[in-house]
Amino acid sequence: MSLNTKRRKLCLRCQACCKLIYIPTSRPNRENLKFYTARGIRFINNNGVFCAAVPSVCPQLTPQGCKMGDNRPEDCKAYDGRKDPLLKSVCLWDTKNQGVLKRGTPRVKGGLR
Ligand code: SF4
């Protein structure tokens, strides 16, 4: 089985990165944080660039995977959950680049994006 096929199968089980959208934002203050976190929105600080991580299920997502298949956006094709500060702990791709399932259940499966 090719690496791409293995990864596709793992993504089908996970789907976490298709249920979250990142919006660049300014640094949130304490009150902003309280307001947004009460709504399930988290913030990440990626080397000084702040992003709001908003739960949002992509309309292209189906239980069988992405409806767009190979026509999905380049950002989706290039995305690597292992490098995402918010999702690296749930991404099922392994850290040795072999596409082997890590132990454990994704904590945000079905809950975030
Ligand atoms: S977080 Fe990783 S395993 Fe999960 S859908 Fe995204 S790329 Fe696939």
Ligand code: SF4
């Ligand atoms: S277009 Fe497809 S791969 Fe991209 S976020 Fe939506 S469902 Fe996921």
